[in-house]
Amino acid sequence: xxxxxxxxxxxxxxxxxxxxxxxxxxxxxxxxxxxxxxxxxxxxxxxxxxxxxxxxxxxxxxxxxxxxxxxxxxxxxxxxxxxxxxxxxxxxxxxxxxxxxxxxxxxxxxxxxxxxxxxxxxxxxxxxxxxxxxxxxxxxxxxxxxxxxxxxxxxxxxxxxxxxxxxxxxxxxxxxxxxxxxxxxxxxxxxxxxxxxxxxxxxxxxxxxxxxxxxxxxxxxxxxxxxxxxxxxxxxxxxxxxxxxxxxxxxxxxxxxxxxxxxxxxxxxxxxxxxxxxxxxxxxxxxxxxxxxxxxxxxxxxxxxxxxxxxxxxxxxxxxxxxxxxxxxxxxxxxxxxxxxxxxxxxxxxxxxxxxxxxxxxxxxxxxxxxxxxxxxxxxxxxxxxxxxxxxxxxxxxxxxxxxxxxxxxxxxxxxxxxxxxxxxxxxxxxxxxxxxxxxxxxxxxxxxxxxxxxxxxxxxxxxxxxxxxxxxxxxxxxxxxxxxxxxxxxxxxxxxxxxxxxxxxxxxxxxxxxxxxxxxxxxxxxxxxxxxxxxxxxxxxxxxxxxxxxxxxxxxxxxxxxxxxxxxxxxxxxxxxxxxxxxxxxxxxxxxxxxxxxxxxxxxxxxxxxxxxxxxxxxxxxxxxxxxxxxxxxxxxxxxxxxxxxxxxxxxxxxxxxxxxxxxxxxxxxxxxxxxxxxxxxxxxxxxxxxxxxxxxxxxxxxxxxxxxxxxxxxxxxxxxxxxxxxxxxx
Numbered sequence: 036x037x038x039x040x041x042x043x044x045x046x047x048x049x050x051x052x053x054x055x056x057x058x059x060x061x062x063x064x065x066x067x068x069x070x071x072x073x074x075x076x077x078x079x080x081x082x083x084x085x086x087x088x089x090x091x092x093x094x095x096x097x098x099x100x101x102x103x104x105x106x107x108x109x110x111x112x113x114x115x116x117x118x119x120x121x122x123x124x125x126x127x128x129x130x131x132x133x134x135x136x137x138x139x140x141x142x143x144x145x146x147x148x149x150x151x152x153x154x155x156x157x158x159x160x161x162x163x164x165x166x167x168x169x170x171x172x173x174x175x176x177x178x179x180x181x182x183x184x185x186x187x188x189x190x191x192x193x194x195x196x197x198x199x200x201x202x203x204x205x206x207x208x209x210x211x212x213x214x215x216x217x218x219x220x221x222x223x224x225x226x227x228x229x230x231x232x233x234x235x236x237x238x239x240x241x242x243x244x245x246x247x248x249x250x251x252x253x254x255x256x257x258x259x260x261x262x263x264x265x266x267x268x269x270x271x272x273x274x275x276x277x278x279x280x281x282x283x284x285x286x287x288x289x290x291x292x293x294x295x296x297x298x299x300x301x302x303x304x305x306x307x308x309x310x311x312x313x314x315x316x317x318x319x320x321x322x323x324x325x326x327x328x329x330x331x332x333x334x335x336x337x338x339x340x341x342x343x344x345x346x347x348x349x350x351x352x353x354x355x356x357x358x359x360x361x362x363x364x365x366x367x368x369x370x371x372x373x374x375x376x377x378x379x380x381x382x383x384x385x386x387x388x389x390x391x392x393x394x395x396x397x398x399x400x401x402x403x404x405x406x407x408x409x410x411x412x413x414x415x416x417x418x419x420x421x422x423x424x425x426x427x428x429x430x431x432x433x434x435x436x437x438x439x440x441x442x443x444x445x446x447x448x449x450x451x452x453x454x455x456x457x458x459x460x461x462x463x464x465x466x467x468x469x470x471x472x473x474x475x476x477x478x479x480x481x482x483x484x485x486x487x488x489x490x491x492x493x494x495x496x497x498x499x500x501x502x503x504x505x506x507x508x509x510x511x512x513x514x515x516x517x518x519x520x521x522x523x524x525x526x527x528x529x530x531x532x533x534x535x536x537x538x539x540x541x542x543x544x545x546x547x548x549x550x551x552x553x554x555x556x557x558x559x560x561x562x563x564x565x566x567x568x569x570x571x572x573x574x575x576x577x578x579x580x581x582x583x584x585x586x587x588x589x590x591x592x593x594x595x596x597x598x599x600x601x602x603x604x605x606x607x608x609x610x611x612x613x614x615x616x617x618x619x620x621x622x623x624x625x626x627x628x629x630x631x632x633x634x635x636x637x638x639x640x641x642x643x644x645x646x647x648x649x650x651x652x653x654x655x656x657x658x659x660x661x662x663x664x665x666x667x668x669x670x671x672x673x674x675x676x677x678x679x680x681x682x683x684x685x686x687x688x689x690x691x692x693x694x695x696x697x698x699x700x701x702x703x704x705x706x707x708x709x710x711x712x713x714x715x716x717x718x719x720x721x722x723x724x725x726x727x728x729x730x731x732x733x734x735x736x737x738x739x740x741x742x743x744x745x746x747x748x749x750x751x752x753x754x755x756x757x758x759x760x761x762x763x764x765x766x767x
Contacts, residue, residue: 043356048090109173121320153199186757214321256474261423273315277309284307406503505517544570561655583596641663668694702728730762
């Protein structure tokens with residue numbers, strides 16, 4: 036191992052260890068890290084542990100600064116600043132944008148705020164300076180297994196508050212040198228040059244990183260085929276742009292006669308490659324992924340400038356250390372892990388081997404890369420696109436080698452030569468139409484295959500690890516062909532054990548409700564929340580539902596029903612459209628769990644579900660509306676109950692609690708909601724009876740396991756250091 040690899044690797048390891056921790060260091064922890072950094076002064080034997088502590092200290096300090104800037108309590112302030120990035124696509128009368136703050140009157144020092152403006156008469160444009168009067172609140176996001184963590188994304192992007200604008204005044208127009216204003220102008224012109232809406236949206240995503248116009252159906256297709264990385268400007272695109280600059284620079288320099296003999300063509304090509312990549316990163320707005328990719332490329336090209344041979348491990352460790360020096364919070368982005376894992380995998384597969392010729396070696400590389408990245412993708416996103424190797428085999432050459440150069444040329448010419456730029460954009464659009472048509476066909480075939488899931492315990496992860504080792508093993512190793520079968524055994528639905536205990540997860544969906552019950556391989560979804568994304572993320576992890584219950588005619592309960600991917604066998608019970616099915620008191624058993632719909636017994640039409648596993652009983656009654664006269668005594672005593680109507684005082688009565696006698700209650704509602712739910716009377720009724728209350732707005736997703744004692748696990752307990760949620764009733 037070279038000294039550079041050891042030193043940079045130690046710094047990176049320290050940073051990663053911090054980010055894996057649950058919170059910031061305490062006083063002793065800070066002193067310990069400082070003392071560890073002092074080891075750097077003692078000489079060579081202590082440099083590696085000293086750099087390890089330095090990496091942890093650097094990341095911890097950046098995290099502490101980020102948390103210190105965040106708003107904690109709601110406040111009404113006057114803000115002045117510049118509109119950063121591209122405002123979200125207009126949603127009716129609502130505008131959403133990020134303001135780079137220059138002045139804050141009446142509030143704490145903050146860096147950025149994400150604002151929403153309803154009913155504004157003027158449009159907010161990138162690069163403009165504005166003064167706003169706004170009601171700000173602490174940045175928040177739902178905490179659900181496998182779903183997008185909004186709070187983590189906001190702290191990584193320096194957003195210290197969110198809020199609503201009450202009044203706005205434009206102070207200055209955007210400067211002609213404003214990068215975001217230039218990006219917005221290019222985006223508008225390029226989209227106008229393409230007749231196909233979806234292709235135009237993809238084109239501006241590739242050209243200037245503008246993904247505002249990609250609709251959910253296109254995203255679903257890209258996710259199902261594992262090609263979503265192609266429209267997120269990152270390492271692949273920046274590398275392709277750099278490669279284009281490298282080839283052009285070397286070709287032009289070799290034509291320069293005597294000058295070409297003094298400076299090697301590869302050095303000139305490397306310089307132009309860095310310039311080309313930097314211009315492309317600028318067009319993308321210098322987002323965090325493009326910054327990371329540009330740093331990695333710069334480290335690689337530095338070795339070319341210095342004319343020194345380097346190993347892939349050296350480049351990887353030095354690049355990772357450089358990225359963390361510039362952005363200590365980079366590990367919060369899943370792209371950080373995927374990009375470095377992909378580069379490391381390619382380095383292992385290609386280092387020291389002769390250049391590949393013919394299609395078969397590249398086909399093998401694509402499949403092995405997909406195999407190696409599958410465990411990491413599953414860990415980060417809770418799903419794996421089985422069609423990714425096949426889809427990317429066509430998509431990467433089509434988009435990367437043919438479309439991206441045309442897109443870059445169109446972006447460079449659309450302003451000085453509109454006709455030429457429009458012609459190039461139109462051709463790019465047709466290539467993207469072909470790509471979308473191909474991706475849609477692959478997605479249809481992939482949809483016929485059962486979604487991969489992970490089984491209980493560590494056996495599946497052991498199989499994945501062995502499969503990765505075999506995939507990276509040198510050719511000729513006995514047993515290498517077993518990598519793909521091992522991956523299938525770990526991911527296929529039969530990996531879900533029939534002995535899995537019955538679990539009920541009430542998701543964090545804001546003002547509404549969504550619960551998922553898992554009994555072995557049997558899955559029941561009760562409501563979907565407003566969007567269905569949270570439910571779909573969990574179902575992607577455990578399998579599609581056998582039954583779906585929709586309990587109430589409210590968007591917060593059933594709004595996402597169309598977005599949840601069900602199976603052909605899924606049976607739907609709808610309290611609104613088919614109430615008679617719930618009144619028929621359906622009952623079924625599945626792998627240790629007994630399920631009963633109690634509408635007829637309770638004299639209600641809310642698809643109230645009772646889940647039993649041995650002596651343990653949980654009642655999901657979220658859909659019962661306030662004021663309903665329900666015969667709760669017919670349900671009998673239960674261990675836990677999902678409270679109706681978000682904890683409304685007229686829904687959670689003393690008579691209900693006395694009839695059910697639960698030891699645990701779960702309320703599904705967002706924290707600090709304007710309705711004051713759960714009502715104070717409900718909280719008092721629960722406390723007076725010794726009933727523990729869990730709140731999705733404070734605890735995130737809540738999982739109950741039907742075992743003795745009803746073990747509880749909340750998303751808040753396993754969230755990272757960036758999460759500042761507190762149990763309901765604390766810090767209020």
